[in-house]
Amino acid sequence: VALTRAEKALYVISEKKSNRSANQKIDRYSDLFINYLKGKNLWNDEMPTYSFGVLEEHIMKVVTEENEETFQYQYSYRDRPNFKIVTTGGMLWDSERKEAIAHGTFIHYILGLIETHEDLDKALAMALKNGDVAQNEIADIRENVEKVIRHPNLKEFFTDKYTVMNERDILTAEGKLLRPDRISIFDNKVTLIDYKTGKKNQKHKEQIYSYADALEEMGFTVKNKIIVYIDKEVNLEFI
Numbered sequence: 001v002a003l004t005r006a007e008k009a010l011y012v013i014s015e016k017k018s019n020r021s022a023n024q025k026i027d028r029y030s031d032l033f034i035n036y037l038k039g040k041n042l043w044n045d046e047m048p049t050y051s052f053g054v055l056e057e058h059i060m061k062v063v064t065e066e067n068e069e070t071f072q073y074q075y076s077y078r079d080r081p082n083f084k085i086v087t088t089g090g091m092l093w094d095s096e097r098k099e100a101i102a103h104g105t106f107i108h109y110i111l112g113l114i115e116t117h118e119d120l121d122k123a124l125a126m127a128l129k130n131g132d133v134a135q136n137e138i139a140d141i142r143e144n145v146e147k148v149i150r151h152p153n154l155k156e157f158f159t160d161k162y163t164v165m166n167e168r169d170i171l172t173a174e175g176k177l178l179r180p181d182r183i184s185i186f187d188n189k190v191t192l193i194d195y196k197t198g199k200k201n202q203k204h205k206e207q208i209y210s211y212a213d214a215l216e217e218m219g220f221t222v223k224n225k226i227i228v229y230i231d232k233e234v235n236l237e238f239i
Contacts, residue, residue: 008056014029014033016030105197107145107230108197109132110123111149113166114149116159116160116164117149117150117158120149123145148195148230153236162185164185165180165183165185166182167179168180168183173217178210178211180194189220189222191223191224192211192215194208194226196228197229197231200237205237205239208227209239212225226238
């Protein structure tokens with residue numbers, strides 16, 4: 001937000017480092033700024049500063065009594081008894097919040113932030129920072145996510161051996177837009193993973209077949225098609 005609010009000038013101070021490879025997503029400010037400069041063909045590893053535009057001379061406005069106005073306000077303090085912080089999760093799930101966190105949509109959301117096992121802590125920290133979850137719920141969420149990423153038949157696909165694309169759009173030759181939950185690629189061979197809640201449905205199979213057909217049209221070999229049903233237990237269906 002701060003980057004869009006400057007009236008006269010904006011000064012940005014950022015770390016000059018990036019561990020991002022070509023296939024990794026941008027997840028820190030330094031990556032964002034470096035990527036922008038590279039896109040403009042301006043990036044030089046030896047240059048510590050960059051500037052754009054011309055800074056106009058600032059003219060101080062003098063406030064006189066004629067244009068002053070007094071506004072009434074009521075002071076509100078954080079430590080008052082009725083002050084409470086409401087997380088986004090609380091508004092979404094209400095009385096059945098704990099059950100929804102343990103299963104379903106929120107677990108699906110966290111899995112979308114994870115490429116390898118090492119990303120779990122970062123994903124949970126992001127959810128906590130954004131107010132999507134409370135601190136006392138982290139342990140339950142971690143346990144349920146680990147049931148997926150540590151599953152004996154899935155854990156291989158959550159290693160850095162694979163190039164991972166989470167929730168990436170695929171535009172088919174017919175103009176149809178598809179979005180698989182997870183694509184893991186190694187040696188041009190693809191493992192498709194799709195997360196579902198609730199009961200098994202024939203439409204789930206049809207959906208993952210449509211993903212596989214689109215990827216094969218793009219030249220990939222689809223080695224595995226896996227539907228992961230997330231409930232109190234994790235059940236896999238290999239298609």
